[in-house]
Amino acid sequence: MADTTATATPDTATTSDDGIRRRDFLDIAAVSAAGIGGLAVVYPLVSQMAPSKDVLAASSTEVDVSAIEPGQAIKAVFRKQPLFVKRLTAEEIAAAQRDDTASLRDPQTLAERTKEGHGDILVTMGVCTHLGCVPLGAAEGEVKGEFGGYFCPCHGSHYDTAGRIRKGPAPTNLEVPEYEFTSDTVIQVG
Amino acid sequence: MSFPWARQYEPSNGFTKFLDERLPLPRLVYNAIGAGYPVPRNLSYFWNFGVLAGFFLVVQIVTGVVLAMHYAANAQVAFATTEHIMRDVNWGWLMRYAHANGASFFFIVVYLHIFRGLFYSSYKAPREMIWLLGVVIFLLMMATAFMGYVLPWGQMSFWGAKVITGLFGAIPLVGEPIQVWLLGGFAPDNAALNRFFSLHFLLPFVIAGVVILHIWALHIPGSSNPTGVEVKTESDTVPFHPYYTAKDGFGLGIALLLYFAMVFFLPNALGHPDNYIEANPLSTPAHIVPEWYFWPFYAILRAFTVDFFFVPAKLMGVIAMFASILLWFFLPWLDKSPVRSGHYRPMFRKFFWFGLIPAMIVLFICGGAPAEEPFVMLSQIATAYYFLHFLVILPIISSVEKPEPLPYSITEAVLGSDKKVVKGENTSPAV
Amino acid sequence: MTKLLSVRLVAILVGLGFAVAVLWAFVVGAYNAATEEAAGHVPYEKPMDLAWSFDGPFGKWDHAQLQRGLKVYDEVCSACHSLKFVAFRDLEQIGYDEGQVKAYAASKQVPGIDPVTGEATTRPGLPTDYFPSPYPNNVAAASANNNAIPPDLSLMTKARGDGTNYVASLLMGYAPPSEELLAEHPEAAPGPGLHHNPYFPNLNLAMAAPLTTAGQVTYDDGTEATVEQMSKDVAAFLTWTAEPTMVKRKQTGWPVLIFLLFATVLAYMSKKQIWAAVKPKK
Structure with a gap:
């Protein structure tokens, strides 16, 4: 993801190693958080089909x-x-x-x-x-x-x-x- | 379509190459919401609500399908199965509250989306078809939401169904037979409940289909933008991904925070207590009110309290209520100003902020209030303004208004420049 | 061009038509309002603002209070009001163990079928049974109560605005109408078979004050059973019956919101990073 960003705007892309790493980290963390959230939603969606309390x-x-x-x-x-x-x-x-x-x-x-x-x-x-x-x-x-x-x-x-x-x-x-x-x-x- | 500088899809590995040659799904996604879709770089957060509306449509379909696994559309047991979902089904309370509040949030983001479109005249050429499809989506949403509200079979469900189908009874001659036909009886009962359930399940998928057309039509001219100046060069745009995926991701986070705060801590705040009383055909609630998102239109319906020549008041109200939405279909041809954005239209802007918005707020408040003074008189003034705004003021100001100077291009609007040009030159659609 | 002009011309005429029609209604309404005396509302009290253990985003059930409330329902309310969405097994959620629930259920008679003759009869309840209704049907309920059917109480606190406070206020609030009220609104006097209560929207209701004397219910935990105490306890119990999942809902909400806050902050930082490349330098 960070790569595409960098190629899209070569003039302003962060060039220092630190900056790129920080950007990668943020993007990966944000996408992972979305993934975790999505997985968490699966639990109630699956569990609702199990036998109900009655x-x-x-x-x-x-x-x-x-x-x-x-x-x-x-x-x-x-x-x-x-x-x-x-x-x-x-x-x-x-x-x-x-x-x-x-x-x-x-x-x-x-x-x-x-x-x-x-x-x-x-x-x-x-x-x-x-x-x-x-x-x-x-x-x-x-x-x-x-x-x-x-x-x-x-x-x-x-x-x-x-x-x-x-x-x-x-x-x-x-x-x-x-x-x-x-x-x-x-x-x-x- | 798209702009000449739109990036072309390149399969990144053997599998996507294989797929792209046989079923170009990755290419479709890339060109629709990926790096292959150039979008104006100056979109404000008001452009987030389309994606959010799509998200809440998915929320409604997923939670709705789940609820349908436990609900029974039979007047004998509908209320009890709803309580069964709340009490016994695993996470059933979460599914139901998510669905009920999801409907509210769907309407909130769609209203903001519509108001964005109205202020920035997103309905103007070449985007008329996007707007028309959007109005169709809104009408389908209203029908779906109305029928969904009947399903729990509480007091408001029953009396809402009775009042809304009763509107058709206002039509001369054929009205009453139509009402009886719609209900499959003389009052809402099993037949009505079952058909409402069937249609409530079907219509969201019709909405999803029209949403696809809406997005397809959007990708022909591309998004509008806060300046209303069309895209001219590559520097006016950025690729949808990662720029707007990231921005929409943040917007989605904010929306979800508000949504789940409602679902977990105030799940019944937007509902009506009377709907926790089982439907009783022999006892009418003190004030029958629809869900909050219908209030402005309900206020228009009730504003017509006096017969107008040979038209009975009730029929007049019904016609006005439907007309208040149907007139949106004509907006692209009523507002002929060459300038789109309200930022550069001094008169339009004043009428929008100090006329239309207050009128809508008054209609909203009056629609939820009991039919007594001062609400009735307030709603009558606001209703008059509503029709005057769209049908009289908008056509007139679009010919007499002198727009403010537009920026030369989007890039200039973003990066700043002292070159300003006059209206007219920059409003031709991108080809 | 002429065609477009005509579209706008028609629109202007239609718009003026609607505006004139609704403003005509406004004029008639304003004339009526000026010449006729508006029917005033008889004022009723908003519910008292009481404190509850389950209030707020961190609220929890007070099991002792819910158990006391069950006793009030059991000994007073259940004579006329059903609780049809609550099963005996649900009582395990308010601190009873399996044996106690079984014994409690068995102490209630629920409708059943005679296994030999097939006739309708009653049998001791099982944990899976629901609280039985005091009347076999609505007709019986109406005829025993002067034509006013006592409503089911399962959802009562959700079916009224500010329901918990409303139920408690109503139970504590029975009092004859004041002289001033009667002077101003003679129609506020209770009719035959009705009872005055300032918290009831119509001011007069068919139910007589159900909780009248301290000690009407003897609490097992030794709490003094004042009318106020009993009213609050049964209101709390009915809040639980209306939404047994309320506390679980709030407790689930916190981790969800905290996670979302974290994810949204990440999304914001990620968005800022990505856009930094194309944002104009200040």
Whole structure:
């Protein structure tokens, strides 16, 4: 920039080394300040698209599990997505534990997927890990797939009674969201 | 176009050379706002406001697009989504205040830009087209700003929409059907809100298009300057970059300081408290006033309180309000003085500073005041002067006035010389 | 040339036309003003100029005051006025912790749906819920209040000029009209169901004085609950509800302005350097 100035008006351009350096410094500093200012503006412009306060506040859900009978599941909503809460029967628990040692695509034991002391409550997202469809098997009378858990009709992923992927294109087990028992019968998800 | 001594673009590296041969974008920028655009060397800070207006147009588009991501144009929820933006959206309060005050600053710099043009007669040949396009931009801005003010769906939004669309109701015979058609109903509601939102989103891009034409037209004769004497030789000009990029950069810094001082510390000072009350079709605010930048024209509208022969007062006001802006389209042909700059026009200068400017200030104050005395009578005198100034005084003084001696050239005006020549000789446009 | 002359001739005629029309209106207006008695305004008081912790460019919220103000709203105002843009979760911003907010929300009944029958019912509030409205709709609000719908208070201090001072002044200002005022403006006497307040632009409003006796609210922090104290506290609280981001806004403003000042000085020096080459030597 200083160069163009100097060539534009050769007659009056500062010639001493000091002067040129000072001019360069000023121009660079001024342009840099403009650049920093421009970058600073990007931050709020980007951050405004992140979830707003009301969305974040609604990102935890409480579910009362006391009314779920063994073998039944309920669908709740967590972050605007389906959440499956299922009380396993003794047979389903046994089947899941038997398969803990089987060759699994995404190895996890039933114990790792449930909370201590509540081994019969399986909480998973109702979102197939393949492309995000809602698997069947939570509601009464729905197809449970070859492994007796959940079945995704979109591309035929079969999940077992612990919600682990056993067959089909899905890469991982149904996600177990972060949750905790706030009392014996109430879980808080998120 | 441009002057023969304008510097030619030379690609500085392989990439710009490649680009220049295929899509000469670097060349375009170089010739438009780079070293390839020679500009009179004597421009004052009054020549900063064009760039600032362009800057605030960009601010409005960027913040507006962001706000549109969170706003819902539905009368049930519009007010609530505006509050959602203020309370819950990350930096939403900043976006909204920046947009609301950005509109005010856009108008401030555009008004200063227009007044610069009026004082230095920037509308005169060969720059008529720049001026005409500028008036088009101003009209589009007014339409956009009006519709934008409706969107938060507060009391002033609703009643402003009702009053302004009601103006069309003054037109004989077809007025009322037009008003109903504009609103898509009998009062502002969902239909009106939704179409205003759609048009409020569209028009800024139309403005941007006309701005490009405005700048294109500017680059044919080049900028005017405070002497009004056309550029003669290379020594009259300096390249836009770095001289005016640096000067505009400083001007932008000052403008941003004032703008952000408003946004962060007085964000509601230019707004009206009533717009924080949700629209209520059953309750009219005590005083319906538009945003401050419409006050002078609102005063002209309300100045016509008495029927004039067969023309009803309301219709007369509507005609006068539109005429007060539309007459700007004729300025290049009303003011035939061969001298441009007000600095060398003694009579014009007096009428400008002691007639037009006080009249505009009075109109501004009266437009924001309630419709009672003394404001109504003051606005009537100022309105009369406004029309007389542009339509009567300007054409007459341009033929009877004896201009003061002009400098021989811009260089002489800057560097000083005792050679002075008389009017007329130096006013022919540069070719 | 003749064409241009005619353009100007037409302009002069049009200009004179507008001027005559508007000056005619002026003459008629002046005649009316001279012959008719102007309807005088009944004077009302401008709000008192009170001091607030959040005033000025360095202002901050006084959380203790906001919490006291919430209590006044909760125990007095909320009987008639909604606060519909404020969620219980927002109370964390005025110094309550998550548990307190949860407990406070649960103490309020919000509209809900019976999970078994689907009937409209009420349930204890959650932090994500908004302050419930005291009336199910405007008709109910109007019928319970002598046809005057109590306005929502969320934005009240922004919806009135000098809003914080106005709310505090109004709450403290209830008094019967003075003899002098009534002598000069007999219409200033409160009509049936109205209450006189010199700070209200119409002088008489439907709301009876809501804060009448000291100790009407018992503050948890032991502050003496005078009418003045309660009025100020609830005005401060409503300033927060109107713009919870106000303090953050001011705090963000300073670094932005300081940076801009620095950048503008740099731009000025840079501009001066660049122009030094072509500026005439003095």
